[in-house]
Amino acid sequence: MLKMSTLLLRTLRDDPADAEVASHKLLVRAGYVRRVAAGIYAWLPLGYITLRNIERIVREEMDAAGFQEVHFPALLPKDPYEKTNRWEEYGSDLFRLQDRKGNDYLLGPTHEEMFTLMVKGEYSSYKDLPLSIYQIQTKYRDETRPRSGIIRGREFVMKDSYSFDLDDDGLALSYEKHRNAYIKTFDRLHMKYNIVSAVSGAMGGSRSEEFLAPCGTGEDTYVLCEKCGYAANVEAMVTKVAPFSGDTPAAMEVFDSPNTPTIDSLVELLNATFGGGFKASDTLKNVLLMADDEAISVLVPGDREVDLKRLQANLHGVEELRLFDDGDFAKRPGLVKGYVGPQDAAKLGLRLFADPRVQIGSHWVTGANAKDKHVRFVTHGRDFEVERFIEAAEVRAGDLCPECATPVVIDRAIEIGHIFQLGRKYAEALDLTVLDKDGKPRVVTMGSYGIGVSRAVAAVAEQTHDEIGLCWPREIAPADIHIVATGKDDQPFDVALQLATDLENSGMRIMLDDRRDASPGVKFKDSELIGIPFIVVVGKALADGKIELRVRKSGEKAEIALDGAVAHILKTVTAE
């Protein structure tokens, strides 16, 4: 039983000055967490109970799925991370340190290497697979900018699992088992979430999905089709267009276009010269970029911008991507800023990519690769060819769902889980093989799966709070019932304690506000701020043999007879 007279808890009336998002403000005000340094938080009793409740739910669901829990240190030697090249690759996000002898160590940002080595050390036969193991561990990442309280910290608690299989079919099955376990977990956490296709990136894996909890303060943007439920990370959104069906136009025709280096000015000129009806989407924008050391051109309709993040996610293997600057133009005199067209790309040594909207057979108004000249009827397939189509154009609300062609919406969310078919990258780097039926060594294929446990505390707070405070689902809350005693005599306090004891003996987790000096108003405000789902008030109504039962979320209040109260409360609480 938590007794507020002795609980290490001090609620604050004012929002902390350094907090911006609701979960951060409320978790600090309600006495759940305190900041220790940027992105590093201490958990007070209420917060730590809450964190452990979420941890427990996650653990129970992982165990139920047949995954085995292990535990690694956070403090790790450099060597395994050198072998996979992540000592370097992770860059300055990695917390590095040295021991007294000058040997290098790191604080684990994620543990693929260690899990791979553990399996390598213990197993060597295909008969031992499949295997899924997990841990709940504190991770360290020296984020350049921690933000939003405990949503993005430099130290955080994460559940990470790894699956090991002999072949792709096995991996697909392990992935599916994790996916199902995650669905059960997040359902039990009472979270609203979408499972969103993500780009698997340069890691080589084939399938990757994120569990995103929709929330205005979230930092991830994703696309959602409200009709069919299709959801995708903006990077992974697929553009679907009907095949081009118009006639092939006449040959390319160059025309004068002085002082029209922008799409807007070009549209204006077109309407003045060739009659009305031209739109930005009839023109072709040639976006020039440097991909590592290579010049590329990406073709998008004139009304779209190139989304660099999307482009990079779909340009596999490119480390650095940036728009052309004046120096790049200066080095390539054939490219005239504002007047670039794809028809001479081969001659100019440009690699060409096109947005799927720039279909084969479609024709465009674009630059003539000469100052003050544009050209029309430039036809894809006749006048230029691209290396391949690429998803690079910005995604907008109203773009069509690739599954059912309904306009999609764009929403923000917090990433609470990520499941990922890793493939053989780590197994290869660390030489994790098992002998197959034929006695031949085979490299194991892996999946990796994460849930942000401490982040989930904040995410649930974000999704469930209201104007007056936190509002937890029962299984997560620091207690099931918050009993408040008010009055100056001993009686309500004695009754409240007895009630608390009886309810506790019936399996309820109780927080009892037995403070003798705090006024009723203070106690009520605190109970609302702290957000335990049921509040029982023992006070004024006691004169009539009654107590009050409140539901935090709905604000419902009901007076019930003290006689038989335990049974009544149990019924209400467990009916939720």
Next chain:
RNA sequence: CGGGGCGUAGCGUAGUGGCUAGCGCGCCUGCUUUGGGAGCAGGAGACCGGGAGUUCGAAUCUCCCCGCCCCGACCA
């Protein structure tokens, strides 16, 4: 890393060259009060983020450093 902002008691803040740094919350003592963040009286708590400088005089001006927040870049 670029841009913006902020560091004054546990928390929220006022003070922008001049006396002993002010207020609210919280905390301690006493009395009163007890159904919506009570009242009165008394009290403790601050090397004003750190250092150097300018000045008769610095929380206040200048420079350097440190820390923190926000936007962007970055982010399994």
